[in-house]
Amino acid sequence: QSVLTQPPSASGTPGQRVTISCSGSSSNIGSNTVNWYQQLPGTAPKLLIYSSNQRPSGVPDRFSGSKSGTSASLAISGLQSEDEADYYCAAWDDSLNGFWVFGGGTKLTVL
Amino acid sequence: EVQVVESGGGLVQPGRSLRLSCAASGFTFDDYAMHWVRQGPGKGLEWVSGISWNSGSIGYADSVKGRFTISRDNAKNSLYLQMNSLRAEDTALYYCAKHITQYSSGFRNGMDVWGQGTTVTVSS
Numbered sequence: 001q002s003v004l005t006q007p008p009s010a011s012g013t014p015g016q017r018v019t020i021s022c023s024g025s026s027s028n029i030g031s032n033t034v035n036w037y038q039q040l041p042g043t044a045p046k047l048l049i050y051s052s053n054q055r056p057s058g059v060p061d062r063f064s065g066s067k068s069g070t071s072a073s074l075a076i077s078g079l080q081s082e083d084e085a086d087y088y089c090a091a092w093d094d095s096l097n098g099f100w101v102f103g104g105g106t107k108l109t110v111l
Numbered sequence: 112e113v114q115v116v117e118s119g120g121g122l123v124q125p126g127r128s129l130r131l132s133c134a135a136s137g138f139t140f141d142d143y144a145m146h147w148v149r150q151g152p153g154k155g156l157e158w159v160s161g162i163s164w165n166s167g168s169i170g171y172a173d174s175v176k177g178r179f180t181i182s183r184d185n186a187k188n189s190l191y192l193q194m195n196s197l198r199a200e201d202t203a204l205y206y207c208a209k210h211i212t213q214y215s216s217g218f219r220n221g222m223d224v225w226g227q228g229t230t231v232t233v234s235s
Contacts, residue, residue: 037156044226088155099171099172100146
């Protein structure tokens, strides 16, 4: 069971806006920023959002992130077929000596 | 192009050892912390270990602490993961990943560039 909780699946139609939630605790999301990764089928994860709401260069502004308290969310607007992928949230956890924790992943289906 | 390429995976019996390597290019390797992250078959991502740019700070997941050792050779632009006492539950695709920020003594910012991974299968 993952430390961060994500819905296992999400879906939307082309052009629609979808959001994916990520719930944690005071030791991770509550005290640190959140990263989001996109993993297309058969490929390595790609950084989508860092520091909760920052996009690396090259990531379309259709992707946005936010954080409030011990939860975070990823929003995808203008959904496209190529957005069909697994999405993972991640945060540093201050427990013990500290370690990275990930959500279990959300499989996004574009209908 | 910023790139990391893993190697060294394979089939190994329980209790045996394996050493993974990661070759970095396209960036100043010794400016950045590095990570190992694994993904079990059909499973999610699990952080395994991280090492700061100067090897002064090292961290491990509880699941591998005492069995795995991370190291780096900045002169060779290479990252390593020595895996001992391997178990069936260590079976996974192991990714090498570059830290987002330069000169970070800790690991809070996370990973940006990931390799394609190398597969480790622990089975008798």
